[in-house]
Amino acid sequence: MAGKPIEGEKRAFMTGNEVVAWAAVAADVDIMYGYPITPQNEIMHYWTRMAPKYGREFLQTEDEISAGFTTIGGVLAGRRSFTATAGPGNTLMQEAMSMAEMMRIPIVQVVTQRGGPSTATVIYSQQEVTMTCFGGNGEGARIVYSTSTHQELFDYTIKAFNIAWKYRFPTFVLGDGYQSKMRESLTIYDPESRGIKMVPTEPYMGNEGLPGTDRDPHHLRNTYNTEDELYGVVTDIMKNWEKVAPEVAEYQEYDVEGADVLIVAHGVVTRAVQGALKQLKEEGKNVGHFRPITLRPIAEDQLRKRAEKAKVVLVVESSYGQLKKLITDAIYGLSTPIKTFLKPGEGITAEEVVEEVNKLL
Amino acid sequence: MAKGAKIALAGEGGQGVQSVAMIITEAAYEDGREALYIPNFGVEQRGGVSVAYVQISDEPIGSPKFKTADIVVALSDRAVRRTQKYVGEKTVFVYDADIDGVEDDLPKNAAKVLGIPAIRVAKDELHPRVFNIIIMGAVIGATGVVNLEKAKEAIEKKLGYKFEKDPKLRDLNYTAIERGIELVKEKL
Numbered sequence: 116m117a118g119k120p121i122e123g124e125k126r127a128f129m130t131g132n133e134v135v136a137w138a139a140v141a142a143d144v145d146i147m148y149g150y151p152i153t154p155q156n157e158i159m160h161y162w163t164r165m166a167p168k169y170g171r172e173f174l175q176t177e178d179e180i181s182a183g184f185t186t187i188g189g190v191l192a193g194r195r196s197f198t199a200t201a202g203p204g205n206t207l208m209q210e211a212m213s214m215a216e217m218m219r220i221p222i223v224q225v226v227t228q229r230g231g232p233s234t235a236t237v238i239y240s241q242q243e244v245t246m247t248c249f250g251g252n253g254e255g256a257r258i259v260y261s262t263s264t265h266q267e268l269f270d271y272t273i274k275a276f277n278i279a280w281k282y283r284f285p286t287f288v289l290g291d292g293y294q295s296k297m298r299e300s301l302t303i304y305d306p307e308s309r310g311i312k313m314v315p316t317e318p319y320m321g322n323e324g325l326p327g328t329d330r331d332p333h334h335l336r337n338t339y340n341t342e343d344e345l346y347g348v349v350t351d352i353m354k355n356w357e358k359v360a361p362e363v364a365e366y367q368e369y370d371v372e373g374a375d376v377l378i379v380a381h382g383v384v385t386r387a388v389q390g391a392l393k394q395l396k397e398e399g400k401n402v403g404h405f406r407p408i409t410l411r412p413i414a415e416d417q418l419r420k421r422a423e424k425a426k427v428v429l430v431v432e433s434s435y436g437q438l439k440k441l442i443t444d445a446i447y448g449l450s451t452p453i454k455t456f457l458k459p460g461e462g463i464t465a466e467e468v469v470e471e472v473n474k475l476l
Numbered sequence: 477m478a479k480g481a482k483i484a485l486a487g488e489g490g491q492g493v494q495s496v497a498m499i500i501t502e503a504a505y506e507d508g509r510e511a512l513y514i515p516n517f518g519v520e521q522r523g524g525v526s527v528a529y530v531q532i533s534d535e536p537i538g539s540p541k542f543k544t545a546d547i548v549v550a551l552s553d554r555a556v557r558r559t560q561k562y563v564g565e566k567t568v569f570v571y572d573a574d575i576d577g578v579e580d581d582l583p584k585n586a587a588k589v590l591g592i593p594a595i596r597v598a599k600d601e602l603h604p605r606v607f608n609i610i611i612m613g614a615v616i617g618a619t620g621v622v623n624l625e626k627a628k629e630a631i632e633k634k635l636g637y638k639f640e641k642d643p644k645l646r647d648l649n650y651t652a653i654e655r656g657i658e659l660v661k662e663k664l
Contacts, residue, residue: 128501128502128505128511238516264536293514293540293541296514296515297512297513297514297540298498298501298511298512298513298514299510299511299512299513299537300505300510300511383539383540384539386537386538386539386540387538387539389538390538390539462539462540462541463539464538464539464541464542464543465538465539466542466543466544467543
């Protein structure tokens, strides 16, 4: 078998889909399960090209419902497994994701958001935020990273596997159509060369020893007979979720000290906001930017702290208030007004953000 | 020479605007610069106007799309109409001089509007297949974001395997890129 996919570090210029495939190979992923859908197709294409060289596998399933459940199967068998999808495929996968939430299965799903409900467009949006964070028939005990650059796409794809296996919550990398298709430069690396150790995987079934005596039993159950039973299990999951949420939540802040306007944006849109910030600073405006990296859980305390001091919060997103809902919920009770700049399915430029901020000042 | 550039390239599917965008950004990347290229990949892939958005800079690049381009290249009548919205007062607008019936649709607010006979030069002087390389020359001639040497290296990287079989193709492509630069420089 060939050696490591990446030795040390390497500069590269590639598409986001290629980045995800490289990251998964570098993260020692055993198998990808998938079903084609634009704009994530090339994740599968690149994976199927690279994986066999390193003894990894791929299964194309008959649809996304199946891709979701086979990924669960792979995880139960102790394999580092993942799937990738978008749009209506993400909708179909929610049933498996709900099961993963209920059973604490460390599944990893990469989502490359496309636009609109149903088939809609194959291009770009941030309209899969609600579905990716809360799309199951459950409470949304899932970890969602929203990436903004190819570098982050690489870093967080690797991280997703470690976080999923460490905390045993389904974990998502939320990219978008632009990230899938655009080319930009990044550094790809062997995780080990940066001291990143991959969390070992282990099968949920067929382990050595007597359950309950030699080891904890894996109580693999997804069906409950009574209300009380279900109440107990879900309460336990959510108690655990709330405990780990502050450890998992990630965010970035730009010029937030003393900011009158606090812009909140995630994913690719944060790039436009960061660009706008530069210009607004030159004009002497007091504007800051809070960027949640995890959308679920969101860095609530840190966001509240900043929002409380601002005169106004401006939520900028390529969807119609999906991020805003998360923000409203996180800062509930504060008197700071929330304004929005919403462009469902359309990219946002720095110039537009400058214009919106100037309307507020 | 420009420090950086925002470029919108638009043409009919098959005219090669996406390959041009890819080669230019590869060249810029190999030159150690920041580069970002995103194709418009809607149903246009299957016939219609195809748009490539390219940004080259010395600093990390923000949002993948932009409002106003430094240079817009439009290679068909539909592309001329479609790209109006990326034109501002500092934009250089390049179009193919042999497109019929677009006189009234050319932008009025551009810094410069340059009609270059790329299609004709490709057909009469060189070969229709190198039309997109002439366009690539026009883009780098107008922006200076990539030098000729790096551009040639990027072409070699992309098409080298074809040149091995037929070395005449290399000369043809190199002539095409130089002609493209000339065509735009004559007008600038």
